[in-house]
Amino acid sequence: MVKLDQQTSEEYTRLIIQAIDAHNQEKFRELFLELHPTDQIDIFNNFHESQRTLVYEYLTPEEFAEIFQGMELNQQKDIVKELDQEYIAETLTNMYADDLASFLGELEDQEAQDIIDHLDTEDMQEIQELMTYKPDTAGAIMTTEYVSLFTTDTVDKVMEYLREHEPDAETIYYLYVVNELNQLVGVLSLRDLIFSKLNQRIEDIMGTRVVSVNVETDQEEVARIIRKYDFIAIPVVKEDGRLVGIVTVDDVMDVIEEEIAEDFGEITATKGSVDANITSLQAAKLRAPWILMLMFLGLITAGIIGQFEATIEKAVVLAGFMPMIMGSAGNTGTQALAVMVRSIAIGEVNRAGLRQLIQREFGTGVILGAICGVTLLVIIPIVYGNLIVAFIVAFSLFCTLSVATIVGAIIPLFIERFNIDPAVASGPFITTFNDIIGLMIYFTIATSLLQYIQ
Template sequence: MVKLNEQKRLTYAKQIYDLLKSGDVEQFREWFLALHPTDQADIFIELAIEARQKVYQFLSPNEFAEVFEGLEKKEQMYVFKELDPTYGSAMLNDMYADDVVTFLSFLSEKEVTAILHSMEESEASEVRELLSYEPETAGAIMTKEFIRVTAVETVAEVIGRLRKEAPDAETIYYLYVVDEREKLVGVVSLRDLIVAEEVDLVQDVMSREVVSVSAKTDQEDVARLIKKYDFLAAPVISSEGKLVGIVTVDDIIDILEEEATEDLGEFSASKGATDVDVSSFQAAKKRAPWIILLMFFGLITAEVIGQFEETLEAIVLLAAFIPLLMDSAGNTGTQSLAVAVRGLALGTVERDGVWKMLKRELGTGLMLGFICMLVIAGIVTVMHGNMMLAFIVGISIFLTLSIATIIGTIVPLIINKMKLDPAIASGPFITTVNDILGLLIYFSIATALLEYL
């Protein structure tokens, strides 16, 4: 199988296009099928629709299934519409059930029903089973194409089965051992089988300490487990302990990408609008609620400033340091927010303890505040020759940064306790809250010490 760098890919793409244009089926199949499926998908999607129609003629549904699986979900949607219904159904029959489910998740209920009706009943029933699980759970993302063995089979028998069944399995690096009631009782790796004697029984080489997940387990928890144990796959069991599927590491990578994109959207108050394919109208529609909410928070900020109008009129120079104070508070709070959300995502908060994180972030805020206090107090003294003004600005930024780190840490922890995504404590939200608190601290101190300015 050939893997291409960018220069070779362009050369292959031109050659494959020429072969399609000339109608040379044998040469096209020789060149195209020698490529890695990822390169096949990259080259295919760049072809014009006329050339793609020839690909459908030159490749069997089974061969095109690998190309289809390598496409982005939106690309899959319009490519599927180009396919002859019979060809499309046959292709889906040859895909792994979890990949079919992922594709169907972008379609309407009516379209899903029609597609399932057109598929072979055995394949459609597996897809229906996966669709029956709650979204974003182990059951919803697992695959049904795996190899299960029994404890009383010999190594020779299992290896013989592998030669026949491996092409249809998504992974064969782990084989899962079940009893007569289909309950998971052990796991044996491909390496264990290779080094064992052919006459050995599976029960003699298998491991009985099996790490598994429930079909109802959240997909993020599955990702953490696979990362923790460096698994290539994790078995999924039902509430009765029966083996119902496996979650493979390639699906976990997709999940991590989805979760990272979702968290980025939450952080920036643009959830659902981070995809470059989203139209301006859709992006504005998704961002507008947050922007309007933050605008009302901005009114609170303006009201805080208005309450200290007399102080500002007395010492107009105080206004010059408002942006500095607000930006510093917002930046510090957002940094702590990122630390807290990352800790929750990786599970380190539960492992190391909330108080440890709060203590560390408070210490960080105190040190940052102290450093910034010394720097800004020195600058104000030199520039304006007013030590009292330097004290007010310095102590304000010290207190503000110390509090900002705690706010940035506590808010996502509280939201997490409420069983919500902690990333919704977005950067703009934390920034606005810290702006308000920073201004209250600044003007309260300035008002109290006004007679000394």
């Protein structure tokens, strides 16, 4: 199997397109099928409709399934419209069960049912069962293609089975051992199997301390467990211990990407609108609630400034430092928010470490405030010739940054207590909230020292 770099990809694409345009099926198959499926998808994306029609003719449904299951959902929906029902059914039948269930789950009910009706009974039952699990759980992302053994099997019997049947499993690096009730009782790596004596029983060489997850386990927790133990796959069981599937590391990578995109959308107040495929109107609808909420919070900021109008009138120079106070508070709070959300997401936050993490963020704010404050105490007297103004701004910034880090660290923890994604404490929300706090601190200090400003 060939893996392409940028230069060879362009050359391969040119040769493959030439083969298609010349209707040279043999040459096309020779060039195309030796590529990795990921490179096949990249080249396939360069074909126009008439060329894709020839691809469907030149490739068997089984071969095309490797390409189809690696495509993005929107592209899969478009491609399905170009295929006849028989080709679609055979293609989908050759996909891994979890990939097929994910695809069908994103279709309209009638569209999904039309496809399911063309699948054979065994496949249909398996797919429909996968689709019954709650979204974002281990059951929803697991695959049912795995290798299971019985404790009474011998090594030679298992080796013979693997050679003869070539099981259609996503991974056979791990072999899962079950009892007569199909309950998970052990696990065996392919390496241990190969290096064991042929007459040994599986129960004598298997590991019995099996790490597994329940079908209802949240997909983020599944990802954390696989990351923690460096697994390639993890078994999924029901409440009674029956083995029903496995979650593989490639599925976990998709979960991580999905969760990162979701958290990024939450933190930037663009949830749901980061997809480049949606229209401007759709993006505006998704962002509008956040923008409106932040706009109303901005009115609070304006109200605070209005309350201290007399202070600003007596010392107009103070108004020039407002953007700096607000910007510094917002930036510092967002940094603390990012640290805390990450710690929560990867499971680093626990009761023992929580207090230490908050103390660290507060200490960071104090140090940053001190550095900025000292800097301003030097610069402002030189530029504005007023030591009292320098003290007001420097001390205000010191207090603001100290408080802003605490706000940025505590709000996501408070939100998580209510079982809400802590990322909803978005950057713009924290920024606006810290703007209000920063202005309150700034003008309170300035008002108390106003009589000393010349």
